[in-house]
Amino acid sequence: MSQLSHVVAPDGVAPGNGYSHVVWGTGRFVAVSGQIALDETGALVGEGDPAAQARQVFENLRRCLAEAGATFADVVKLTYFVTDVAHLPAIRAARDEVIDTARPPASSAMQVAALIRPDLLLEIEAFAVIGDERAG
Template sequence: MDNTRRLVSSGSPLEPRIGFSRAVRKGPFVAVAGTAPIGADGRTVGPGDVHAQTVRCLDIVEAALAEAGASLADVVRTRIMLTDVTVWEEAARAHGERFGAVRPVTTLVEVSRFIDPDWLVEVEVDAVLG
């Protein structure tokens, strides 16, 4: 088994500044960091729209998994962090659109805020290959 530690970057300027990777693969395990709804232009996608923001987070997560050699089908745990848990159903709808057949364990939790006040949601995942 290859236990090489593989770092995946999304190109965020915060990664080197904070000292984190978008994802890390070690052997069959892949962890994807808390992922915010940031567009290619560096701006928040879907301001005020939890569903659109969750979709964007999951797009970024899916790309990070692919770069690490994994897919959504390998995900065993997701964590959805919301600044307002009363809108959980919008985040859950986006989650269900991607994970309806995979059905990883999932936690939805309310947080007080994120780095950017326009972010309503962040998503992190853990995957196991094989």
């Protein structure tokens, strides 16, 4: 497992809702491009359903992380792009199925006017650090 340090609330900073304000570690840096709710054939999963789309996005992230030898335990930062912030509870529920909620990654969320396709409700990118013992 990565040797990551998580600080949910630094001195003088209010704690966030399900994220750490600061996360750091040493090892190999992994950047995963923004993932969308397409399955392995390129078909949309969950048209109009933010929960279904979020589950597919996190599955795509899992597969991308695995390709680099990483897991969600190695993720230090998630960035959420959503077409409507009202989708955030469904996205958080899907996130909480795959991350350690006691040691959540740093996160940013933003509402965007549109994504690459009008049927997409969200996109999520991830940064991870694989601990020195696995970085070789």
